[in-house]
Amino acid sequence: MVLKLVVWSILAFLLMPLVIIVLFSFHASPSLSFPFAGFSLRWYAEVLGNAQLGSALLKSLTVAGFTALITLVLGAAASLAWLRLGHRGRALLEVLCLTPIALPGLFVGVSLLVLFAQARVQLSTVTIVISHVVLALPILIVAMRARLALFDRSLEEASRDLGASQMQTFGKVTLPLIAPTLIASAILAFAVSFDEFVVTSFVAGTETTLPMYIWSMMRRTVTPLINAISTLALVFSVAILFIAWLIGHLRRRSAVAGRTVS
Amino acid sequence: MRMGGLLAAPAVLYMVVFFVVPSLILFVYSFWTAASYRIVPDFVFSNYLNSLMSPLFWKVTINAILIGLVTASITLVLAVPVGYYLVYVSRSQVILYLILITWFSSYLVRIYAWRTLLGTSGVLNTILIQAGIVDTPVGVFLFSRFAVAITLIHIYLPFCILLVVSSLSEIKKDLVDAARDLGASPLGAFFRVIAPNAANGLVGAFMLTFVMVAGDYVTPQMLGGSSGQTTGLLIADQFRKTGNWPLGAAQAFLMFLVSIAIYFAVMGLGRATGLVVKRRPIGKAGG
Numbered sequence: 408m409v410l411k412l413v414v415w416s417i418l419a420f421l422l423m424p425l426v427i428i429v430l431f432s433f434h435a436s437p438s439l440s441f442p443f444a445g446f447s448l449r450w451y452a453e454v455l456g457n458a459q460l461g462s463a464l465l466k467s468l469t470v471a472g473f474t475a476l477i478t479l480v481l482g483a484a485a486s487l488a489w490l491r492l493g494h495r496g497r498a499l500l501e502v503l504c505l506t507p508i509a510l511p512g513l514f515v516g517v518s519l520l521v522l523f524a525q526a527r528v529q530l531s532t533v534t535i536v537i538s539h540v541v542l543a544l545p546i547l548i549v550a551m552r553a554r555l556a557l558f559d560r561s562l563e564e565a566s567r568d569l570g571a572s573q574m575q576t577f578g579k580v581t582l583p584l585i586a587p588t589l590i591a592s593a594i595l596a597f598a599v600s601f602d603e604f605v606v607t608s609f610v611a612g613t614e615t616t617l618p619m620y621i622w623s624m625m626r627r628t629v630t631p632l633i634n635a636i637s638t639l640a641l642v643f644s645v646a647i648l649f650i651a652w653l654i655g656h657l658r659r660r661s662a663v664a665g666r667t668v669s
Numbered sequence: 670m671r672m673g674g675l676l677a678a679p680a681v682l683y684m685v686v687f688f689v690v691p692s693l694i695l696f697v698y699s700f701w702t703a704a705s706y707r708i709v710p711d712f713v714f715s716n717y718l719n720s721l722m723s724p725l726f727w728k729v730t731i732n733a734i735l736i737g738l739v740t741a742s743i744t745l746v747l748a749v750p751v752g753y754y755l756v757y758v759s760r761s762q763v764i765l766y767l768i769l770i771t772w773f774s775s776y777l778v779r780i781y782a783w784r785t786l787l788g789t790s791g792v793l794n795t796i797l798i799q800a801g802i803v804d805t806p807v808g809v810f811l812f813s814r815f816a817v818a819i820t821l822i823h824i825y826l827p828f829c830i831l832l833v834v835s836s837l838s839e840i841k842k843d844l845v846d847a848a849r850d851l852g853a854s855p856l857g858a859f860f861r862v863i864a865p866n867a868a869n870g871l872v873g874a875f876m877l878t879f880v881m882v883a884g885d886y887v888t889p890q891m892l893g894g895s896s897g898q899t900t901g902l903l904i905a906d907q908f909r910k911t912g913n914w915p916l917g918a919a920q921a922f923l924m925f926l927v928s929i930a931i932y933f934a935v936m937g938l939g940r941a942t943g944l945v946v947k948r949r950p951i952g953k954a955g956g
Contacts, residue, residue, distance in 0.1 A: 410855070414754045417747050418764065421771045421826060424782035427792055431785070439785045440795040485680035491673030500677060503684040509877055511884025513901050514921055517908050518691035521918070525694055541687045544680060602775050605887065609908065621777050625891070629785055637778040644773040652766070 425641065432634035439629060450635035460636065463620035467601055470532060470616060474539040474600035479593040481540070482547040486585060487577075489548075489555055501552075504545035512605035515541060520609045530612025538610045539603055543596035550595065554588045591651040598647045602640075699918035706912055716919035726903070726920065730927065733899035736814065737883030738931075740821045744829045744882075745875050747822070752833030753859065757842055772827035780891050783820040787811040787892070812894025820892055821882050829878045836870020837863065872935055880928050900924050 431439050435447035454460060485500065492500070507515055519538050523530060562584070566576040604618040611619060617640070624633055702711045720726045755764060771779075786792050787810035794806040810816060840863055848858040864871065886901030893899075900920060907917025 410750060410754055410758065413750050414764070417751055417826075418767055420747075421823065422767065424779060424786060424823065425771065425774055427786060428778060428782045439788075440792055481680045481683055484676045488673045488675075488677035488680075492677060493673075496673060496677060500681065503681060503688070507684075507688055509880060511880060511901065513884050513886060513905060514692075514695075514925070515688070517904065517917065517921060518695040519687065520908060521694050521698055521914065522687070522691035524914075537687060540683065544683065548680065598773055602773070604777055618775065618777055621775075621781075625777065625781050625784075629781075629788070633781055634785075637775065637781060640775045640778060644775065645770055648766070648769055648773050 428634050429638045429641065431631055432638040434631050434634075437630060439631065439634070450631045451639075453632055454635045454639065459615075460617075460620060463615045463617045466532065466614060467617035470535050470539060471597045471600040473536045474543055475593045475597040477536070477540050478543045478547050478596040479589060481544055482551065482592065482596075483585075483589050485544075485548050486551040486555060486589065487581065489552060490558060490560060490581075500548065504548045507541060507545050508549070512542075512603075516606040516609035519606065523610065530610055530614075532614055534610045534612070535607055535614060535616065538606050539600040542603060542606060543599045546599060547589075547592040547596050550592045551585075551588060555585070558584065587654050587657065591654045594647055594651045594654070598644060601647075602644070695918045696922065698915050699922055701915040703913045703915050708914055716916045717923065720916065720920050720923055726900070726923075729898045729903050730900045730924070732896070733883045733901065733924075734927065734931070736817060736821070736889065736899065737879045740818050740825070740882045741875050741879040743818070744822050744826050744878050745833070745871065747826055748829040748833045748874065749859075749871075751830045752837050753863070755830075755834050756837040757845055768827045768830055772831070776824065777887075779824050780820060780888055783816065783823065784811065784892060787816050787819075811892065812897070814893065814896050816892040817889050817897060820888050821885060824885075824888065825878050825881055828881070829874055832874035832877060833871065836867045836874060839870065840866045868939060872939060875935065876928075876932050879931065883928065884924070900927075 430443075432450055433446045433448070434444060435449070436444040438444070489497065489500065516538070519534075519541065522528075523534055528534060562580055563576055566580045567573070571579065602618060603616075604622060607616055607619060608622075615623075617636075621633065621636060621640075624630075624636075698708070699716055700712050700714070702709050702713060702715070751764075751768070755761065784791075788794070789806040789808055789811070791810070793810060794803075797803045797807065798805075844862050844866070845858050848862040849855070853861060883899070884901050886899055886905050889897035889899045890902055891897075901924070904917045904920045904924065907913050907920065
């Protein structure tokens, strides 16, 4: 009972700031403290009328979309490789993936900046996408690894024994089995890219993503307008998480259904 | 096997080109020199030596280490009960998803949230004044080490909880039940059965949190005021403002070395206190 109380207090600590942010995004007055002066949607109206914000959002969506796509393709191939690799191959993949996760974003950011400068690559949307894939790909592979530990390779062998070609086996057996987890992981890659700030600030050049726009506003002032943007970003993250959960959930159900049939 | 190599190649190549190579270039850069906004290939140790002899570098590094150690410790202490609850008491999906929601809520938004909470006209101060606890707004909430610590804890706690959950998941509930049957209190069961078995995972969680927190320069910059200068900010500024990239590169690697040194110190401390033990095969003494 004491433990439960402790756990819920810690959860309250985690959630309280978010609740406050959402609450004051509906505040009728520009002040960000109690007493609460009543509800209004004026800050949301201001968000919708802000063209700079719209272009930053569009930039972030584009970057996150490309990041998720590239990560998905590279990660899908690496996941299939994972099933076929020996110990040493797996160890190599693991080191390549775990090291960037265990390093602060600052390190990744400045080393990419140095690479682009040395290769004389102009900083642009392309360099942002390249950098985000460096962050998202390891996360996708680590997430896939946990799932693939349960993958039964005899299913592939059975398919080959029954006369299917390697391509047919891939298309009709392997891919359908790993697809839901892959898509869920790609959605997480999208979320990682959408929220990324530290690495982006080094490799963005003159481009402005949504987090960078929020940062420039935050530095200047404190206004419920930022609360409204934050609330929308929060709703967006929760929606992404929900979609990823839904796909994972459906996968589990279909896996169970498949087992009863066989 | 050949097929596996072929499929892994694109991802491996990508990580080599955009992670390994840049890290190596950064390392090479740390021996170069910067003269009047131009970077000159060279082989000197002056970037390292100058940093090590600069009082400012030590001041901000000690600041970063202190913030890192204090924050990572508190974060782990808070993460363990939640992890324990999730693994051994109730696999509550609600709690898990509440944690994931905070983990996926924007990094900057959470910094901003604490800024509005702790400000002189912020939520915390208005509540304290209305409750009659203080007469004038408390200024030290914002732009202090306290503000930095509480925000960093808030940002990295969900991450740490997930690490703790994964390291506790390896320890079977039977072990805990056995200890309880033999008369251990819940805390006793934790310290004498779970902690030694999960020690490596818990130290890993602590270290990962430490590295993230000590390297985070945005939070100290936004909430730390004059006390918010950390090595991370110093390094970031070398790459953004002053433009001495080689010096920044050297400082990044020094920070990296400091993290490794702290890892060994924590492991050494763990061994000395008997909390971390080398895993022995079951059947032999100990366990």
